[in-house]
Amino acid sequence: MLSYNHQICEIRHNCFSLLTLNEMGPITMTKKYETEAPGYTMTTVMEEAARCLLCHDAPCSAACPAHTDPAKFIRSVRFRNVKGAAETIRENNALGAICARVCPTEKYCELACSRSGIDVPIDIGGIQRYVTDFEQADDMHILHKGDSNGMHIAIIGSGPAGLQAATTLLEKGYSVDIYEKNAKAGGYLTYGIPEYRLPSNIVDYEIKRITDMGANIHFNTIIGKDMTMDQLKAENDAVIVAIGASEAKMLPMFENNDAVETAVSFLARTKQAKGNIDLPDNALVIGGGDVAMDVVTTLKKLGVEHVTDAVYEQFDEFRASKKELAGAEREGVTIIDGYVPESVNGHTVTLKHRHINSEMTIEADTIILAIGQETNAKNLGIKLEHGEAPSAGYKTHDPKVFITGDIAQGDKTVVYAVQKGKEVAGEIDSILGGNRDDQ
Amino acid sequence: MINKDISIDFLGVHFENPFCLSSSPVGNCYEMCAKAFDEGWGGIVFKTIGPEDFEVDEVSPRFDELTKEATPFVAFKNMEQIAEHPLKQNLADLKKLKENYPDKVVIASIMGPTEKDWEELARLVTEAGAEMIEMNLSCPQMTSHAMGSDVGSNPPLVKKYCEAVKRGSDLPMMAKMTPNITDMVPAAKAALAGGADGIATINTVKSIANVDLERKTALPIVNGKSSVSGLSGKAVKPIALRFIQQLRVASGLEQLPISGIGGIETWEDAVEFILMGSTTLQVTTAVMQYGYRIVEDMKNGLMHYMEEQGVKHLSDLVGLANKNIVPAEDLDRNYKMYPEIDWDKCIGCGRCFISCYDGAHQAISWDEKTRRPSIDTSKCVGCHLCALVCPVHAIHPGKIVMKEGREGDPSKIDVVSQRLY
Numbered sequence: 138m139l140s141y142n143h144q145i146c147e148i149r150h151n152c153f154s155l156l157t158l159n160e161m162g163p164i165t166m167t168k169k170y171e172t173e174a175p176g177y178t179m180t181t182v183m184e185e186a187a188r189c190l191l192c193h194d195a196p197c198s199a200a201c202p203a204h205t206d207p208a209k210f211i212r213s214v215r216f217r218n219v220k221g222a223a224e225t226i227r228e229n230n231a232l233g234a235i236c237a238r239v240c241p242t243e244k245y246c247e248l249a250c251s252r253s254g255i256d257v258p259i260d261i262g263g264i265q266r267y268v269t270d271f272e273q274a275d276d277m278h279i280l281h282k283g284d285s286n287g288m289h290i291a292i293i294g295s296g297p298a299g300l301q302a303a304t305t306l307l308e309k310g311y312s313v314d315i316y317e318k319n320a321k322a323g324g325y326l327t328y329g330i331p332e333y334r335l336p337s338n339i340v341d342y343e344i345k346r347i348t349d350m351g352a353n354i355h356f357n358t359i360i361g362k363d364m365t366m367d368q369l370k371a372e373n374d375a376v377i378v379a380i381g382a383s384e385a386k387m388l389p390m391f392e393n394n395d396a397v398e399t400a401v402s403f404l405a406r407t408k409q410a411k412g413n414i415d416l417p418d419n420a421l422v423i424g425g426g427d428v429a430m431d432v433v434t435t436l437k438k439l440g441v442e443h444v445t446d447a448v449y450e451q452f453d454e455f456r457a458s459k460k461e462l463a464g465a466e467r468e469g470v471t472i473i474d475g476y477v478p479e480s481v482n483g484h485t486v487t488l489k490h491r492h493i494n495s496e497m498t499i500e501a502d503t504i505i506l507a508i509g510q511e512t513n514a515k516n517l518g519i520k521l522e523h524g525e526a527p528s529a530g531y532k533t534h535d536p537k538v539f540i541t542g543d544i545a546q547g548d549k550t551v552v553y554a555v556q557k558g559k560e561v562a563g564e565i566d567s568i569l570g571g572n573r574d575d576q
Numbered sequence: 577m578i579n580k581d582i583s584i585d586f587l588g589v590h591f592e593n594p595f596c597l598s599s600s601p602v603g604n605c606y607e608m609c610a611k612a613f614d615e616g617w618g619g620i621v622f623k624t625i626g627p628e629d630f631e632v633d634e635v636s637p638r639f640d641e642l643t644k645e646a647t648p649f650v651a652f653k654n655m656e657q658i659a660e661h662p663l664k665q666n667l668a669d670l671k672k673l674k675e676n677y678p679d680k681v682v683i684a685s686i687m688g689p690t691e692k693d694w695e696e697l698a699r700l701v702t703e704a705g706a707e708m709i710e711m712n713l714s715c716p717q718m719t720s721h722a723m724g725s726d727v728g729s730n731p732p733l734v735k736k737y738c739e740a741v742k743r744g745s746d747l748p749m750m751a752k753m754t755p756n757i758t759d760m761v762p763a764a765k766a767a768l769a770g771g772a773d774g775i776a777t778i779n780t781v782k783s784i785a786n787v788d789l790e791r792k793t794a795l796p797i798v799n800g801k802s803s804v805s806g807l808s809g810k811a812v813k814p815i816a817l818r819f820i821q822q823l824r825v826a827s828g829l830e831q832l833p834i835s836g837i838g839g840i841e842t843w844e845d846a847v848e849f850i851l852m853g854s855t856t857l858q859v860t861t862a863v864m865q866y867g868y869r870i871v872e873d874m875k876n877g878l879m880h881y882m883e884e885q886g887v888k889h890l891s892d893l894v895g896l897a898n899k900n901i902v903p904a905e906d907l908d909r910n911y912k913m914y915p916e917i918d919w920d921k922c923i924g925c926g927r928c929f930i931s932c933y934d935g936a937h938q939a940i941s942w943d944e945k946t947r948r949p950s951i952d953t954s955k956c957v958g959c960h961l962c963a964l965v966c967p968v969h970a971i972h973p974g975k976i977v978m979k980e981g982r983e984g985d986p987s988k989i990d991v992v993s994q995r996l997y
């Protein structure tokens with residue numbers, strides 16, 4: 138039998154992908170929330186790869202923040218070497234299957250794609266997803282722990298930045314302990330991005346690869362409370378702070394109101410329960426970024442009939458990505474743009490337009506605030522301004538302590554967190570001088 | 577990234593991997609070959625070198641491509657002859673390549689109109705440091721009929737020129753054979769009788785790829801006219817594999833060392849040539865279309881394949897398919913296998929229905945209400961045309977039955993689907 142890299146006849150997800158949603162059995166509301174859009178089959182991925190122009194100096198690869206090298210892995214697919222493609226992705230990006238699904242590709246690789254000069258960019262995320270699904274179906278083990286160099290690194294936070302830093306350090310021979318305040322690893326991968334965009338089994342699998350390599354994760358451990366920074370410093374050769382912005386912002390008028398929940402709390406709760414939560418009939422969401430889009434789309438997918446999103450910006454100034462906004466609109470969310478909350482009384486919120494003379498009152502069963510997240514760096518002894526390091530780079534005033542991920546300067550996305558994770562690991566290694574031959 | 581030994585010995589020369597540039601513009605000068613080595617090729621066959629006094633005078637333009645739907649380069653037609661650079665420069669380039677790339681294999685391709693030229697060229701390239709010689713007995717578009725495929729299809733001449741080369745050099749030598757011949761065996765045997773150590777094949781297939789409907793001539797058009805000339809690329813792969821198979825099963829040639837050429841683009845193509853009896857592989861058209869970089873996926877894919885197959889040495893794969901390709905009269909004709917439709921995959925396009933009706937045995941009927949096919953086994957002959965046209969690969973090998981009056985156990989019959997899933 139002929140097959141690209143002869144060993145796989147069928148990747149389960151591929152046959153599945155030829156079915157429509159209706160054919161997958163009775164649709165329950167959580168099914169819609171739990172079901173990811175279908176991916177490519179062997180035939181359709183080749184059709185997409187055949188559209189790639191195989192550019193010299195490929196701009197897609199130059200535009201990938203984590204250097205996942207799409208031009209190279211697409212070329213491998215094109216030349217029927219899916220295993221080679223998987224190696225390229227995995228060696229450059231420990232969260233390749235996650236990035237394939239959640240990267241805002243329209244801002245990075247696909248924005249740069251030369252194919253846009255003809256029609257539309259190559260679906261780089263889709264091809265990356267196909268390849269990493271293949272890697273998982275074939276149970277490939279591409280990354281390995283390097284020979285031990287006897288040095289120990291502690292990482293605070295198991296979000297994408299901490300996970301990638303751990304991977305790179307393990308490859309270089311360091312032993313790695315990750316301290317995580319939650320019961321599960323992954324940061325916003327596990328407690329934020331909704332199931333229909335990022336299935337938890339994908340996240341769990343990517344994390345398992347890293348723990349299989351030797352990362353030791355200590356759950357339910359808040360550094361600064363359950364253990365001190367001094368303790369970590371004493372026990373390790375370096376400490377990386379990768380705590381992200383894991384707490385929700387609040388507006389004073391909404392405090393101590395039973396009808397109010399924050400977006401990250403709602404999304405975390407929903408993802409952990411796989412969508413099996415008590416639902417309101419009517420929800421008001423406040424905020425207009427990607428997180429707000431995730432909240433309104435989740436509510437709709439779960440079957441909440443009336444979902445209204447009040448957004449500070451007007452449509453022409455929207456912060457949410459076009460893709461996310463389109464997703465929300467498809468689900469039938471009512472968006473009122475240009476309005477800010479003026480006052481709240483129990484379940485009733487009064488909103489006022491920012492420019493024109495207009496006021497409206499909405500009564501909702503639930504009010505969800507999606508107005509941003511902030512960092513809690515209590516007792517960690519690092520200096521942050523607006524949740525971010527005051528200067529570029531990963532060093533802090535303490536030579537043993539480094540920062541990475543969302544609290545380092547740069548875009549606040551998963552793929553940037555991956556790159557920042559790789560870079561902080563590289564920087565520590567160049568200072569500690571671990572495995573010289575690995576560099 | 578996987579790393580496995582894919583080295584192989586061919587005619588006493590060690591190749592770090594079996595992938596070589598075939599003689600053509602892709603290995604025209606020092607800089608090109610050096611770049612190819614840097615990007616990972618194991619060997620190069622330098623562009624064919626002719627005698628000092630043979631004037632190469634090329635046409636412009638000189639290429640054409642066969643397309644199908646949106647796929648370019650299904651096949652590639654060229655009207656090029658041999659090296660345009662002066663003999664001296666070519667020899668200097670060979671020398672420098674060998675000096676700077678001692679672990680890579682530098683092969684000189686030569687061609688001449690007389691015995692004296694062949695002998696002299698063999699001597700010169702040997703002095704320049706080439707490790708192996710390839711005799712180009714196969715270019716189909718030479719302006720001189722004393723050279724090229726006219727020679728390669730004439731066994732006595734082949735033998736004579738091989739002997740001449742052997743007088744000029746004791747390097748291992750392969751004779752590059754033309755496919756513009758019904759049976760390659762006599763020419764190959766003549767080459768061996770003349771002292772050749774192995775065979776390289778195929779060179780290009782004489783062709784006309786496209787006709788210009790306005791000017792009423794073939795492409796490419798050279799001031800209003802065109803010529804029959806050599807076809808290469810993916811479409812010639814089946815022709816190459818057929819010749820290689822037939823060489824390897826000819827009596828006395830079972831162990832014939834072969835460098836396989838013709839339409840190789842991917843690691844899968846390469847493995848096909850190896851299973852058919854090639855020890856090394858040569859590539860031109862895919863490099864002209866995509867660049868030297870294609871060797872990365874050829875090597876990597878080959879390593880993964882060896883890993884999957886549990887094969888330690890590449891040489892263990894050479895010729896494994898030869899014994900399974902038998903004369904048509906020796907095939908098992910006692911059974912037929914019906915196709916089976918996977919309803920989870922079928923999208924109801926009706927292509928199987930059309931092809932079965934118009935191109936096979938009217939064994940598929942079409943339900944206009946459900947828009948789904950059904951197969952009538954009383955009419956189906958088991959040709960599996962339907963499986964080949966189905967866009968979603970929904971048609972699989974199904975039930976096997978013995979033909980009436982034939983003996984046999986259907987469960988013991990070895991079949992697999994040909995399609996990708």
Ligand SMILES: Cc1cc2nc3c(=O)[nH]c(=O)nc-3n(C[C@H](O)[C@H](O)[C@H](O)COP(=O)(O)OP(=O)(O)OC[C@H]3O[C@@H](n4cnc5c(N)ncnc54)[C@H](O)[C@@H]3O)c2cc1C
Nearest residue numbers: 294296297298318324325329360380381542543549550551
């Ligand atoms: C709802 C939502 C949707 C998003 N969608 C996308 C998207 O589609 N694409 C995209 O690229 N980006 C998206 N993002 C952004 C992305 O998730 C972040 O940029 C990324 O997770 C940052 O990674 P990080 O490792 O720096 O931090 P985080 O993912 O925030 O992880 C930090 C970890 O540190 C732990 N921690 C914090 N403090 C302590 C402590 N003191 N002790 C121990 N552990 C601690 C936290 O529990 C958490 O696990 C989204 C974010 C949200 C909230």
Ligand SMILES: Cc1cc2nc3c(=O)[nH]c(=O)nc-3n(C[C@H](O)[C@H](O)[C@H](O)COP(=O)(O)O)c2cc1C
Nearest residue numbers: 598599600624654712779808809838839859860861
């Ligand atoms: C433009 C062009 C020039 C070629 N020149 C030579 C040559 O000088 N000597 C030779 O032996 N073969 C020559 N060939 C034939 C190739 O070496 C090779 O045998 C043939 O193209 C089939 O392989 P491919 O399908 O990988 O191209 C040439 C082919 C092409 C396309």
Ligand code: SF4
Nearest residue numbers: 189190192197250251
């Ligand atoms: S830029 Fe686009 S067309 Fe060019 S190599 Fe990258 S994906 Fe292919």
Ligand code: SF4
Nearest residue numbers: 601636637638639864
């Ligand atoms: S490919 Fe290069 S040499 Fe050939 S016509 Fe184009 S520019 Fe000129």
Ligand code: SF4
Nearest residue numbers: 922923925926928966
């Ligand atoms: S060709 Fe395939 S998809 Fe189309 S009707 Fe036939 S079985 Fe179904």
